[in-house]
Amino acid sequence: MKKEEFKLGTEFYTATGKWRCTDIGTRVIVAIHLNQEGHENYNGPPYSIPENVFDEYDLEGCSLDPTEFEDRNEKFVKSKIFSDIEDALMFVSSSGYGENSALLDKSTGKIYYRSEYGDLDEFEEVPEDEYNPDIHIEIPHKNDLNLGRDLVFKFVEKFIPDDYERVDKIFRKRGAYSRYKDLLDSRGVLQKWYDFENQRQQSALLQWCRENDINVMG
Numbered sequence: 102m103k104k105e106e107f108k109l110g111t112e113f114y115t116a117t118g119k120w121r122c123t124d125i126g127t128r129v130i131v132a133i134h135l136n137q138e139g140h141e142n143y144n145g146p147p148y149s150i151p152e153n154v155f156d157e158y159d160l161e162g163c164s165l166d167p168t169e170f171e172d173r174n175e176k177f178v179k180s181k182i183f184s185d186i187e188d189a190l191m192f193v194s195s196s197g198y199g200e201n202s203a204l205l206d207k208s209t210g211k212i213y214y215r216s217e218y219g220d221l222d223e224f225e226e227v228p229e230d231e232y233n234p235d236i237h238i239e240i241p242h243k244n245d246l247n248l249g250r251d252l253v254f255k256f257v258e259k260f261i262p263d264d265y266e267r268v269d270k271i272f273r274k275r276g277a278y279s280r281y282k283d284l285l286d287s288r289g290v291l292q293k294w295y296d297f298e299n300q301r302q303q304s305a306l307l308q309w310c311r312e313n314d315i316n317v318m319g
Contacts, residue, residue, distance in 0.1 A: 102160050102161075102163040102164060103160065104125070104128070104129075104130060104157075106165075107122045107125055108122065108125075109122060109123065109124070109125065112135070113165055114164050114165070114166070114167045115159075115164075115300075116162065116300045116303070116304070117134070117296065117300060118135070119134075119135040119136070119167070120132040120133065120134055120153075120163075121133050121135055121143065123145070123146065124152070128156065129154050129156050130154075130155050130160070131152045131153065131154055131155070132152065132153055132155060133145075133150055133151070133152055133153070134150070134151075134153065137150060153259060154259055156255075158255070161304075162300075162304055180317050180318060181210075182210045182315075182316075182317050183307075183310070183317035185210065186205065186306060186310065186315075186317065187302070187303075187306060189203035189205070189212050189214070189240040190203075190240055190243065190302075192214065192240075193240050193241070193242050193243075194242050194243035194248075196216075196217075198242055198244075199217070200216070201215070201216050201217070202214075202215045202216075202239060202240070203239070203240040204237050204238070204239055204240070205237065205239075205240055205315070206236055206237055207236045207237070207238060207313075207314070207315055208236045212240070238313055238315075241309060246302075246305040246306065246309060247305065248298075248302055248305055250272060252301055253268065254268070254269075255301075256297050260290050260293060260294075260297075261285075261290060264284065268284065271284070
């Protein structure tokens with residue numbers, strides 16, 4: 102959706118459910134999640150439940166049609182190739198750039214793996230004489246899809262803004278993600294982070310597939 106489509110009280114949907122717009126800024130909108138048992142929580146302002154900020158990136162994942170997300174999620178569950186690409190993304194992102202790589206054959210859906218850590222039996226590389234740039238494509242690293250630190254700070258700004266400086270310090274040292282998750286756990290938002298990360302990863306990877314003409318709706 103575009104920001105111009107929102108008005109105060111507009112109810113819309115994302116992959117996480119139904120929302121209601123409560124405020125509109127210059128570049129963002131603010132909304133409450135309509136997932137409460139007691140409707141009295143929706144009375145406001147002020148509201149007794151948190152209001153969430155949706156920036157330009159978030160608005161791309163909003164829709165007035167709830168079936169859009171129901172259909173999309175169902176197809177994701179049934180699509181083996183999308184699950185395989187997700188697994189490959191995790192493999193590539195488990196190490197630094199270039200240390201692990203994966204190559205997708207768009208014509209067959211087969212994925213070839215390579216690792217700088219040695220030739221492992223379960224890894225199969227595409228034969229050099231069979232490589233075709235028209236059908237073979239490198240699986241991206243998470244950072245290529247803005248799913249690394251950028252995503253961390255988007256989450257922090259939205260859900261625990263008071264901890265922004267603390268998280269910034271955490272990511273200046275090794276072992277940042279472990280300490281970051283410990284902080285989220287202490288704030289009671291660790292599961293919310295996992296849901297947020299999964300939603301953004303799925304959305305970003307789907308967009309990457311569309312841009313590269315990869316059919317994952319099988």
